[in-house]
Amino acid sequence: MSEFLARLREGDDEHPPLAANSAARTLVAVRGLHRFLALEGEVETDPAAAVSPPPPPSRLPKAISLGEVERLLDAAAVGDTPASLRDKALLEVLYGTGARISEAIGLDIDDVDLDAGVVRLEGKGGKQRLVPLGSYAREALTAYLVRGRGTFSSKGRGTPAIFLNQRGSRLSRQSAWTILRAAAERAQLRGHLSPHTLRHSFATHLLEGGADVRVVQELLGHASVTTTQVYTLVTVQQLREVYAQSHPRAR
Incomplete structure (x- = not known):
């Protein structure tokens, strides 16, 4: 089953590679089929029982300029x-x-x-x-x-x-x-x-302006600073993009 999941993600000559979410949905369907066959006594063991679908990819908050x-x-x-x-x-x-x-x-x-x-x-x-x-x-x-x-x-x-x-x-x-x-x-x-677009933009623009991440945490009402630190990844990503476009030896 692990190899099947890998093939879904990689694709082959006849099948395009699947995105993580699509591969996860396919694996859930296959696991359901094997569970049904095992319950009905059609197979002795469920080869998919120990295989978990991949976690969904983490998405960075979307802010606007x-x-x-x-x-x-x-x-x-x-x-x-x-x-x-x-x-x-x-x-x-x-x-x-x-x-x-x-x-x-x-x-x-x-x-x-x-x-x-x-x-x-x-x-x-x-x-x-x-x-x-x-x-x-x-x-x-x-x-x-x-x-x-x-x-x-x-x-x-x-x-x-x-x-x-x-x-x-x-x-x-x-x-x-x-x-x-x-x-x-x-x-x-x-x-x-999204409904959170202005909230994401609020946090991103504060951090871009030099605000301390813990201050932003308090303003957003996050229980953990780890949640707020996701926004620092957004600003770092933007810095990388500017660097890649502007620095003469970045490309």
Whole structure:
């Protein structure tokens, strides 16, 4: 079975090599077949029992450049409607704090101190952290709270949530993701964006600017610095690419 797995990954004259995920799925199917045959008594032993599928390849977080972030944030606001003010504030908060989408839409009025420029985020396991709120995010959030949120809240039941939908209820994760995708389309950003794109970009840009990895860990709310160190691999990879393109003896 181990040799079969190796052949899947390497390919031959008649079969192209399979990616790790495809090879793993094929092996799972083969293991299921052998397990069934063993249970039915068709074979005496299960040769696949001791073979585990390969772990999926680790993927580095996908960040976008500062220029792309600026295009995305500029495209978030279309006019001066309550929805545009909300969308702009939401994306500014996501990039300005590194919050997960679930953390951003979970914000209540009492979680934000605009005078101090601080926001309280509740992460995984109910763990809370205080994160600075930059001037751009503060300005966008103030504009939404003063000129936009009241339009939504008047249709609801007095929820303390900051980000509201058209019915005056807390904005859902799916709606927030739709807002991000719509802004990306207007900004004509190519490639794959995920709900974590602005969070990844927040961390990557901080590290590129010289921030200590443990400070970034606290800002992101990671329990272990090992999780945060994945972002240092992104910056190292980018350095390698620049080196390979620019150094006369790199090629």
